[in-house]
Amino acid sequence: MESNLSAQEFLEIYQKYKNLLYRIAFTYVKNSEDVEDILQETFIRRLYKAPAFEQEEHEKRWLIKVTVNLCKNHVKSFWQQNKSNVEESEEGLGISHWDLDSEEKRVFSEVMALPTKQRIVIYLHYYEGYSCKEIADITKSGESAVKMQLKKGRELLKKNMED
Amino acid sequence: MKMDTYKSMCEKMKTSEEMDGRIQENVMNYSARKGKINYIYYAYRIAAAVAVLMIMLQVQPVRAAINNVISHFTNQFEIVWKDKESTVVEMQGDYLEISPKAKKKECKMDSLSQISKQIGINLLESAEAYEIKNCISYYPYVSDSGALNGIMLIDHCYAMGDLKNVKMKTSADISRGSSVSYEKGEKYSSPIIMQITIRSNQSDQVDYDNHELEYAGANWNLTEGDGISDINIREVEGLGINAVMFTVESSGPIEWYSEGIEENETFTTAMFIYEGIEYIYNGAVSQDTMVEFLNTLK
Numbered sequence: 001m002e003s004n005l006s007a008q009e010f011l012e013i014y015q016k017y018k019n020l021l022y023r024i025a026f027t028y029v030k031n032s033e034d035v036e037d038i039l040q041e042t043f044i045r046r047l048y049k050a051p052a053f054e055q056e057e058h059e060k061r062w063l064i065k066v067t068v069n070l071c072k073n074h075v076k077s078f079w080q081q082n083k084s085n086v087e088e089s090e091e092g093l094g095i096s097h098w099d100l101d102s103e104e105k106r107v108f109s110e111v112m113a114l115p116t117k118q119r120i121v122i123y124l125h126y127y128e129g130y131s132c133k134e135i136a137d138i139t140k141s142g143e144s145a146v147k148m149q150l151k152k153g154r155e156l157l158k159k160n161m162e163d
Numbered sequence: 164m165k166m167d168t169y170k171s172m173c174e175k176m177k178t179s180e181e182m183d184g185r186i187q188e189n190v191m192n193y194s195a196r197k198g199k200i201n202y203i204y205y206a207y208r209i210a211a212a213v214a215v216l217m218i219m220l221q222v223q224p225v226r227a228a229i230n231n232v233i234s235h236f237t238n239q240f241e242i243v244w245k246d247k248e249s250t251v252v253e254m255q256g257d258y259l260e261i262s263p264k265a266k267k268k269e270c271k272m273d274s275l276s277q278i279s280k281q282i283g284i285n286l287l288e289s290a291e292a293y294e295i296k297n298c299i300s301y302y303p304y305v306s307d308s309g310a311l312n313g314i315m316l317i318d319h320c321y322a323m324g325d326l327k328n329v330k331m332k333t334s335a336d337i338s339r340g341s342s343v344s345y346e347k348g349e350k351y352s353s354p355i356i357m358q359i360t361i362r363s364n365q366s367d368q369v370d371y372d373n374h375e376l377e378y379a380g381a382n383w384n385l386t387e388g389d390g391i392s393d394i395n396i397r398e399v400e401g402l403g404i405n406a407v408m409f410t411v412e413s414s415g416p417i418e419w420y421s422e423g424i425e426e427n428e429t430f431t432t433a434m435f436i437y438e439g440i441e442y443i444y445n446g447a448v449s450q451d452t453m454v455e456f457l458n459t460l461k
Contacts, residue, residue, distance in 0.1 A: 010190070011187065014183075014186075014190075018178050018183065018186075019178060022176065022177065022178050023173055023176045026176060032179075032182065036182050036185065036186060039178070039182075039186055040185075040186050040189050043190045044189075044193050047190055047193070048193070094179075095176075097177070097179045098175045098176060098177065100172060100175055103165075103168050104168055104171060104172040104175065107168050107169055108172055111172075115413070116413075123173070126166065126169065126170075127169070141342070142332075144342070
């Protein structure tokens with residue numbers, strides 16, 4: 001199977017997108033072990049199966065979509081979706097290297113306790129800056145459903161953080 | 164939530180150096196590994212041909228073993244209960260003959276009977292199915308060499324039970340999910356999702372894409388307390404089989420929205436194999452209601 005990138009090009013792309021894709025996959029599957037499998041598959045597809053990209057944004061969007069699809073495949077078996085327990089230790093989740101402070105840990109727990117579909121739209125909207133229309137395209141869902149999830153996720157977080 | 168804290172938390176969500184090393188190595192070596200796998204695959208095919216020859220020579224014990232390898236697969240569930248001895252449940256599925264007429268491109272379909280006719284395999288259907296145009300997503304798993312490894316069918320709204328004010332929109336575009344809104348009923352707090360996985364006996368088992376089928380459910384480890392509760396093996400009298408059943412907290416797929424589902428609900432998942440095909444159903448219903456639903460399948 002022919003690779004469509006040189007080793008140097010691959011490493012540059014890996015460095016550029018690894019943390020973006022890691023955050024998206026973690027937002028879905030909530031543990032680093034599964035995230036590693038998903039990232040590996042995403043980059044295999046980038047190296048061997050990706051189309052030619054005219055612009056950097058196209059490549060970024062393609063990588064995000066592949067990651068989201070793989071995450072959805074991963075959680076297609078339903079019970080996977082919520083098997084990770086946010087009460088697990090940082091070692092168990094494979095995130096001890098993040099070095100979160102106490103306030104960040106609190107936010108992390110509250111965000112990870114949200115339903116999956118609310119976590120992902122909050123991340124893509126508030127951190128990556130995507131519009132609801134763009135998120136609908138990435139997650140292959142309706143714009144109105146994305147707006148609804150964003151609204152509910154925001155309200156739920158606000159409520160839980162105040163409690 | 165303080166947005167600054169959320170963003171600083173996201174900044175720290177990073178891969179570790181060890182993870183980077185493993186991923187880079189595996190990705191860069193993928194092509195060489197795949198070549199090696201193909202080599203093993205051809206060796207396997209040669210071994211299978213030799214085995215067939217032995218079968219023709221009436222070597223009975225070998226025949227039984229080889230048939231078992233080629234025609235069947237086993238889903239194995241290790242169930243670990245909190246207060247009971249753990250157990251292993253095995254369910255044997257089959258690699259089936261899928262009609263050459265089966266579509267090899269993702270698409271939307273209207274009913275299971277339509278799909279059954281096309282792929283030449285009978286599928287279980289419920290009289291309570293909520294069938295509308297383009298309600299079923301049809302995902303064929305096709306290898307690089309064009310072999311059909313299997314088919315996965317997903318309907319996010321297969322049964323609506325006693326949900327009220329159901330409004331559903333579907334699209335012929337496979338990249339668009341269906342969206343549904345509803346109000347909770349007494350028994351159903353969400354639709355029941357259906358997932359069916361059919362594995363082909365013409366599959367190219369070593370192909371990379373076939374890995375996606377592994378997510379369908381084979382070899383689950385179910386541990387009570389790990390986000391999963393109430394694991395049971397329930398009899399489905401109508402089908403004469405047992406289903407593995409358990410409960411998780413979930414909000415269901417993004418396609419669902421309802422004023423009733425704002426936070427996680429208690430979802431029941433039921434999985435079983437019937438006539439070699441893997442069926443999974445999932446919805447915010449009790450396990451008793453799920454069994455009632457399963458008994459409507461024919």
